[in-house]
Amino acid sequence: MHLIKFYLLISIGFLSICLKSDTVDFKYEILAEGLNRPWGVAIVDNDHVIFTELSGQLRQIYQGKLIEEAVKGVPSVLYKGQGGLSGVTVDPNFKENNILYLAFSSRDEGERTNTLKVIRAELINNSLKNIKEIFRAFPSRNTALHYGGKMTFLDDGTLLITSGDGFNYRESAQQLDNHFGKILRINTDGSIPNDNPFLDKSYALPEIWSYGHRNPQGLINHEGVIYGLEHGPMGGDEINIIEPGKNYGWPAITYGKDYNGSIISPFTEMDGMEQPIKYWVPSIAPSSITYYDKNLFSEWQNNLFVSYMKPGGIRRLVVEDFKIIKEEILFSDFSRIRSFKVFPDGSILLATDGNGGEIIRVTPNYEE
Amino acid sequence: MRTFFDLLISSLLVTILIVLVNTSSNLIWLNSMGMPINITLIFKSFFQDLIGMNLSSEIPLYLLICFPLIISLMVIKILVFRGISPKILYYSLAGAVAILALVILLPFAFDNVEPIAGSRTYMGKIFMTLSGLIGGYYFGSKQVRGLHASN
Numbered sequence: 127m128h129l130i131k132f133y134l135l136i137s138i139g140f141l142s143i144c145l146k147s148d149t150v151d152f153k154y155e156i157l158a159e160g161l162n163r164p165w166g167v168a169i170v171d172n173d174h175v176i177f178t179e180l181s182g183q184l185r186q187i188y189q190g191k192l193i194e195e196a197v198k199g200v201p202s203v204l205y206k207g208q209g210g211l212s213g214v215t216v217d218p219n220f221k222e223n224n225i226l227y228l229a230f231s232s233r234d235e236g237e238r239t240n241t242l243k244v245i246r247a248e249l250i251n252n253s254l255k256n257i258k259e260i261f262r263a264f265p266s267r268n269t270a271l272h273y274g275g276k277m278t279f280l281d282d283g284t285l286l287i288t289s290g291d292g293f294n295y296r297e298s299a300q301q302l303d304n305h306f307g308k309i310l311r312i313n314t315d316g317s318i319p320n321d322n323p324f325l326d327k328s329y330a331l332p333e334i335w336s337y338g339h340r341n342p343q344g345l346i347n348h349e350g351v352i353y354g355l356e357h358g359p360m361g362g363d364e365i366n367i368i369e370p371g372k373n374y375g376w377p378a379i380t381y382g383k384d385y386n387g388s389i390i391s392p393f394t395e396m397d398g399m400e401q402p403i404k405y406w407v408p409s410i411a412p413s414s415i416t417y418y419d420k421n422l423f424s425e426w427q428n429n430l431f432v433s434y435m436k437p438g439g440i441r442r443l444v445v446e447d448f449k450i451i452k453e454e455i456l457f458s459d460f461s462r463i464r465s466f467k468v469f470p471d472g473s474i475l476l477a478t479d480g481n482g483g484e485i486i487r488v489t490p491n492y493e494e
Numbered sequence: 495m496r497t498f499f500d501l502l503i504s505s506l507l508v509t510i511l512i513v514l515v516n517t518s519s520n521l522i523w524l525n526s527m528g529m530p531i532n533i534t535l536i537f538k539s540f541f542q543d544l545i546g547m548n549l550s551s552e553i554p555l556y557l558l559i560c561f562p563l564i565i566s567l568m569v570i571k572i573l574v575f576r577g578i579s580p581k582i583l584y585y586s587l588a589g590a591v592a593i594l595a596l597v598i599l600l601p602f603a604f605d606n607v608e609p610i611a612g613s614r615t616y617m618g619k620i621f622m623t624l625s626g627l628i629g630g631y632y633f634g635s636k637q638v639r640g641l642h643a644s645n
Contacts, residue, residue: 207605268606293607294614297523360550378527386609387550388516388543391524392535 150423151491157475158185158192161483166214166275167465167475168226175475176226176249177465177485180210184228186252187485199247199254203230204240207270213244213287215277217314224248225314227260229275229287239266242273242289242305246314260285260316263305264331267292272341272357276414281350284311284319286335286368288342288354296377296390299338302330307376309342309354309368311335323371338374338399344415344432351448355415355432356402358382359390363412364402365432367448375399381407404443404450411436413479414465422472423490435462435479457488496640501567504633505560508593510544511625512559516612517543555610559596563626566592567633574637582634589630594623 158164163180170176175187182203183196203211209231217225226249233240244261247254272290279285291299291307299307302324310333311322324330336354344355345368352368362382366374379393381402395401406412412434418426430443430450438461444452457463462479469475474488517540525531547555566588573584597613612618 270605271607296611300527378524378529383546383550384611385551386555386611387546387548388513388611389520389539389546390611391520391529392539392542393524393529396529 150425153489153491155190155487155489156484157187157190157487158485159482161185161485162481163210163464163479164477164483164485165210165212165464166229167467167477167485168214168216169467169469169475170216170220172469172471172473175485176214176216177477178211178214178228178230179483180208180212181205182211182230184211184214184254190487192485193252195252197249197252197254199257200228201230201232201243201245201257204233204270206231209240209270209273212273212275213277215279215285218279218283224250227277227285227314229273229277231270231273231275234266237266239268240270241266242275244277244285244287246316258316260314261287261310261312261333263289265304267295267306269293269295274339274342276342276345278345278347278352280311280347280352282319283314285314286311286345286347286352288339288345290341291339291376296340299340299376300373300378302327302334302337305331305333307337307339308334309336309339309345311370335370336368336372336374338372338376338378340376340380343413346415346417348417348419353415353417353430355412357412358405358409360385360387361407361409363406363409363434365404365415365430365443365450366400366402369400373399374402381405382409403445403448409436410434410441411462412441413463414467416466416468418468418472420468420470420472423474431466433463433466433476435464438462438479440466440476460486497571497637500633500636501564502560504567504589504629505556505563507632508563508589508625508629509548509556509559511628512555512593512610512612512622513544513547514540515618515621515625516547516610519612519615519618558600559593562592562596563589563629567630570634571637582631582638585634585637586627586631589633590623590627592630593626594619596626597622 165180166178168176173189184200186193211230213229229244232243242263247257271293274288274290276288287310289305289308295306298304318332341357343357354366354368356364359382362380414433416431432441439458440456442454443450464479465477467475476486478484570588608614
């Protein structure tokens with residue numbers, strides 16, 4: 127009996143050492159609260175955050191304080207289902223030109239249909255000026271789901287935009303004559319880069335960069351590697367390495383099932399269709415992806431982070447040779463997390479989902 | 495009791511046919527994409543869908559179908575008690591209308607989202623309506639036969 131107790135104590139001690147080695151203590155600072163479905167976040171610098179509320183407001187946090195008044199001049203959005211003011215990203219030269227980009231769902235004038243739009247505008251004195259529509263997804267849809275709406279810049283200054291499959295139009299993700307289920311690449315003035323992959327195909331829309339996506343909810347460029355985060359059906363959330371001209375398979379191959387319990391496809395792989403570097407079954411409902419390359423949380427350097435909403439938290443993913451070799455769940459005491467971003471100083475921003483959402487800054491706790 | 499049992503069997507028949515339409519529409523599209531569809535895969539997919547759509551879905555398909563189909567067929571049944579001569583055709587049409595109403599109205603409850611993927615196309619809607627017609631025909635044939643037997 128004593129021997130069993132001895133082994134138990136040794137085991138518990140060993141386990142606690144193992145857990146401690148991966149544990150980081152945090153300090154939380156709530157930057158904004160009582161928000162109306164915070165969605166997209168852009169970090170300008172350590173003191174300046176711009177974020178969207180899905181209901182249509184563009185907000186700013188400056189020096190740790192929420193500017194009470196929403197940014198003026200934001201176009202009206204269709205706030206319904208998953209539609210609304212979703213994506214925001216700032217120009218790589220934002221400090222000089224104050225230009226930002228917004229992705230949102232917009233009702234077609236006089237119609238019952240709607241579509242995803244991207245605008246470019248200057249942010250001057252808490253107001254948008256010189257607004258220009260630079261992208262409009264074709265064709266329109268009658269659903270208010272799966273818009274995508276995430277953006278990132280390539281190193282050459284062109285803009286990548288995710289466009290979801292609109293839920294009812296999933297098969298269109300495999301056709302190149304529409305924007306459903308695509309990642310698109312445009313110049314920041316809305317023109318088409320002359321080296322887009324399908325320009326030589328007369329039937330293909332010229333903005334298409336990659337296809338076969340469902341509802342891409344994350345897109346980042348880390349040193350020229352583009353990571354795409356795909357919100358899957360019932361199971362089948364994915365992280366993909368996005369390359370121009372490639373087909374990511376949806377819905378011809380998938381690890382997920384339809385919400386009605388039926389099979390979407392019995393296939394999970396096929397020649398000519400890319401495999402994810404990571405997939406989750408059952409679904410975790412991922413909402414954003416970030417690469418951590420700072421020193422503040424030194425244990426996390428060069429890890430991928432995925433925020434998710436089922437049941438809510440952050441997945442830390444250790445990547446080696448484009449393979450996920452380790453996964454850790456963090457911040458699971460929060461509810462659904464809509465966005466995870468990194469400040470230039472290495473501290474972390476979390477945006478919790480839903481009405482009453484919060485923007486939280488996380489730093490290491492050195493007091494212990 | 496007999497009527498109730500026939501209603502359940504009729505709903506089960508319609509459920510099986512609608513799953514068949516759903517699976518077929520999926521596999522036909524996959525085949526058009528050059529995916530290798532064979533007979534084993536067809537049967538496997540059908541049975542997986544039959545189980546999945548009734549056990550993995552938040553609302554089992556069988557219950558979803560039972561509700562409008564039973565109401566529709568019972569309306570015809572009640573008309574019989576009011577002296578209107580029953581015909582199998584009435585039951586068949588009632589079954590078809592019930593399922594047509596289901597596939598048309600269901601998206602309104604889900605912001606235009608089609609919860610049954612196979613009903614997104616006109617062909618899908620037509621075949622599902624025909625499934626309702628067959629279910630109604632089955633129920634009607636049982637009722638009319640029972641009525642003749644009791645006479």
